[in-house]
Amino acid sequence: MQDVMALAAAAAIGLPAVATAWAQGRIGPAASAALSEKPELSTTAIILIAIPETMVILGFVIAVLILRGTG
Amino acid sequence: MMVRMTRVRVAGPRALLDATLRVLQDLEVVHVVRPSMPGTHTIPPDREAGRLRQVLEDDEAALRLLRASPAATKPPVEPVSLPRAAALAGRTRRRAAQIAHRLSALEDERAVLLRYQEFFSAFESLLDRELAWPDGRAFYVVLRAGAPDAVHRLRSSLEAAVHGEVELFARPLPSGETAVLILASAGVAARVGQLLNASRVQELPAPEGVGETSLLRAMPALRARLAKIPPAIAACEEERRALLETVRPELESLRAWLHDVLLVREARTQAHAGAHLFLIEGWIPRPEVDKLTAALQRELGPEVVVEAAATELWTRGDAPVALANPPLFRPFEVITRTLPLPRYGTIDPTPFVAIFFPMFVGLMVGDVGIGALLGVLALVLRLRSRPRSTMRSISAVAGACALFAVVFGVVFGELFGDLGARLGMRPLGFDRQHAIMPFLALTLALGVVHVVLGLTLAVVNAWRQGHRREALGRGVAALMVALTVMAVLTALRLLPHALFTPLVVAVLVAFPVLILLEGVIAVVELVSNFGQILSYARIMALGTASLMLAIVANRMVGAMGSVLVGVLFALLFHLVNFAIAVFSPTIHALRLHYVEFFGRFFSPGGTAYRPLMHWHPSAQGS
Numbered sequence: 001m002q003d004v005m006a007l008a009a010a011a012a013i014g015l016p017a018v019a020t021a022w023a024q025g026r027i028g029p030a031a032s033a034a035l036s037e038k039p040e041l042s043t044t045a046i047i048l049i050a051i052p053e054t055m056v057i058l059g060f061v062i063a064v065l066i067l068r069g070t071g
Numbered sequence: 072m073m074v075r076m077t078r079v080r081v082a083g084p085r086a087l088l089d090a091t092l093r094v095l096q097d098l099e100v101v102h103v104v105r106p107s108m109p110g111t112h113t114i115p116p117d118r119e120a121g122r123l124r125q126v127l128e129d130d131e132a133a134l135r136l137l138r139a140s141p142a143a144t145k146p147p148v149e150p151v152s153l154p155r156a157a158a159l160a161g162r163t164r165r166r167a168a169q170i171a172h173r174l175s176a177l178e179d180e181r182a183v184l185l186r187y188q189e190f191f192s193a194f195e196s197l198l199d200r201e202l203a204w205p206d207g208r209a210f211y212v213v214l215r216a217g218a219p220d221a222v223h224r225l226r227s228s229l230e231a232a233v234h235g236e237v238e239l240f241a242r243p244l245p246s247g248e249t250a251v252l253i254l255a256s257a258g259v260a261a262r263v264g265q266l267l268n269a270s271r272v273q274e275l276p277a278p279e280g281v282g283e284t285s286l287l288r289a290m291p292a293l294r295a296r297l298a299k300i301p302p303a304i305a306a307c308e309e310e311r312r313a314l315l316e317t318v319r320p321e322l323e324s325l326r327a328w329l330h331d332v333l334l335v336r337e338a339r340t341q342a343h344a345g346a347h348l349f350l351i352e353g354w355i356p357r358p359e360v361d362k363l364t365a366a367l368q369r370e371l372g373p374e375v376v377v378e379a380a381a382t383e384l385w386t387r388g389d390a391p392v393a394l395a396n397p398p399l400f401r402p403f404e405v406i407t408r409t410l411p412l413p414r415y416g417t418i419d420p421t422p423f424v425a426i427f428f429p430m431f432v433g434l435m436v437g438d439v440g441i442g443a444l445l446g447v448l449a450l451v452l453r454l455r456s457r458p459r460s461t462m463r464s465i466s467a468v469a470g471a472c473a474l475f476a477v478v479f480g481v482v483f484g485e486l487f488g489d490l491g492a493r494l495g496m497r498p499l500g501f502d503r504q505h506a507i508m509p510f511l512a513l514t515l516a517l518g519v520v521h522v523v524l525g526l527t528l529a530v531v532n533a534w535r536q537g538h539r540r541e542a543l544g545r546g547v548a549a550l551m552v553a554l555t556v557m558a559v560l561t562a563l564r565l566l567p568h569a570l571f572t573p574l575v576v577a578v579l580v581a582f583p584v585l586i587l588l589e590g591v592i593a594v595v596e597l598v599s600n601f602g603q604i605l606s607y608a609r610i611m612a613l614g615t616a617s618l619m620l621a622i623v624a625n626r627m628v629g630a631m632g633s634v635l636v637g638v639l640f641a642l643l644f645h646l647v648n649f650a651i652a653v654f655s656p657t658i659h660a661l662r663l664h665y666v667e668f669f670g671r672f673f674s675p676g677g678t679a680y681r682p683l684m685h686w687h688p689s690a691q692g693s
Contacts, residue, residue, distance in 0.1 A: 042409065043409040043665065046658060046661060046662070047662055050658050050659060053609075057608065058605065058609075060612045060616070061511065061611065064511075064615070068507065068508065
């Protein structure tokens with residue numbers, strides 16, 4: 001059972017990490033391009049890049065909760 | 072905090088318009104706008120302003136070309152004769168441009184000759200080879216970097232074409248290119264030249280202006296020219312300095328005076344001027360009204376009168392926005408200033424940012440060691456920055472974050488991860504490594520406080536703007552969030568269970584009221600509020616990740632076999648952790664403010680308060 005829980009924890013953080021990387025990989029170049037035209041958009045760019053990180057952060061929290069459940 | 076504005080009208084005889092504007096400029100408190108009274112018309116811009124702008128352009132261009140420090144300046148002084156001052160500015164600009172052009176040409180020439188000098192050094196060692204073949208011809212070529220077999224291929228081609236009649240010598244250059252000397256007998260020189268052209272190998276020509284076609288023979292002349300350039304540059308610099316010293320006081324005073332005059336003329340175009348009377352309208356901070364009245368009375372007598380149109384309610388949309396935060400909070404304006412100004416009458420979020428931003432960063436970092444390092448970084452930034460600069464503000468924000476990081480480091484008992492625990496340090500609150508759930512609960516509780524505070528500020532904003540229904544809706548939403556959280560806490564037995572039923576009933580009663588006030592969309596917003604509270608879990612996630620990195624770094628000391636290698640790796644890891652601890656918590660604390668907090672209440676679109684004032688060198692343009 002513990003093996004399955006460990007796998008679930010790994011998936012809980014791994015899958016959102018892939019999704020976050022994919023999203024940031026698309027947002028980053030677009031934000032850079034926008035900043036080269038309008039540097040005043042830096043705040044918006046930071047926000048847009050930070051938004052997908054919520055997935056991996058919440059994934060981390062879920063992973064911790066799963067692992068705590070195994071203990 | 073936002074300064075409350077009063078709209079004032081200043082009226083008087085037309086002849087006193089310019090004098091009145093000068094008094095307003097001295098006071099530096101009135102943000103002049105077009106009169107709102109019906110039947111008024113403003114003064115069109117005059118031609119004189121265009122001429123003054125041209126003189127100012129000459130003046131500033133001359134000072135820039137002469138490299139006068141932009142920060143220093145002289146007080147404004149009206150020139151005795153404006154045409155003479157304009158002529159001086161124009162003349163100085165032209166002369167400064169000539170000096171700058173000469174300097175630029177000399178610098179360019181020096182750069183080119185220095186480039187040739189690389190080749191001189193390489194070819195010089197081949198000089199005796201050329202002399203040994205007096206009737207032949209020498210070819211000087213440079214092969215590009217990144218083609219290691221180019222010399223070999225060139226030699227093979229030449230040998231195959233003119234066997235025995237050609238010699239090739241190569242020397243590497245510091246730039247990675249290769250200097251090649253090809254000596255050919257007189258009989259095959261033309262053929263070699265054709266082969267080089269066909270191979271697209273360019274011969275290095277002798278620079279123009281030295282009277283030699285052979286590079287080797289041109290060398291002494293080039294060296295002599297190179298030696299003459301530094302004194303020529305020094306002479307130009309001396310000429311520039313002398314000219315600057317001569318004209319600087321006059322040009323700087325003229326620049327300040329021209330800026331001031333143009334600012335007054337610009338304000339003049341906002342004033343109404345009839346046949347006999349003028350009318351100026353503007354915004355002024357409420358406490359300054361008496362000062363304005365007294366100054367105009369003192370300087371211009373009773374003919375010029377001031378009327379406070381009314382201290383405007385926060386609903387006035389066109390009032391300019393001035394922020395006046397206490398010195399402790401002011402540096403945090405650097406965070407709120409990245410967004411557009413809030414609308415007049417809404418809440419300036421700076422004081423709240425000053426409290427929550429360093430708290431969030433401190434909670435995420437939560438380490439005495441990293442906090443102390445961050446404090447040192449903040450101190451260095453402070454020492455290297457000018458007062459009132461953005462960098463000075465950033466240093467103050469970093470200092471506050473460092474302080475919170477140290478305080479939470481003591482609460483969590485962390486000094487570079489678990490190094491503190493190994494040295495006997497004990498947490499005053501809880502240990503983040505093991506008490507993950509309490510840490511998560513703490514961050515979510517902070518999320519509840521922050522989001523409910525945001526909703527409460529939205530209530531105040533809507534109420535001030537006269538949107539009573541919206542204010543009530545936001546208030547009920549805030550209440551529902553608080554009631555739901557309390558109901559969850561009672562269900563978890565963290566609050567007395569007897570409160571559970573009353574709280575659930577209250578939520579059930581508030582829900583239809585909320586929909587009545589805000590419509591069905593309120594349901595979506597309510598769910599989004601809870602989602603955004605969960606977003607504060609990132610504080611726990613980043614804090615725990617930072618702690619784990621530090622613990623891994625500490626374990627490297629014993630895991631690498633050699634203590635020295637282990638310590639080096641541990642230091643490297645701590646350095647990486649410090650870099651992450653500076654960057655990541657900052658980004659996420661900013662995000663929590665911009666998205667989760669400001670999204671509740673922040674209302675952008677304010678006009679900046681720009682009073683008519685004297686020109687300052689730090690201000691860009693007029």
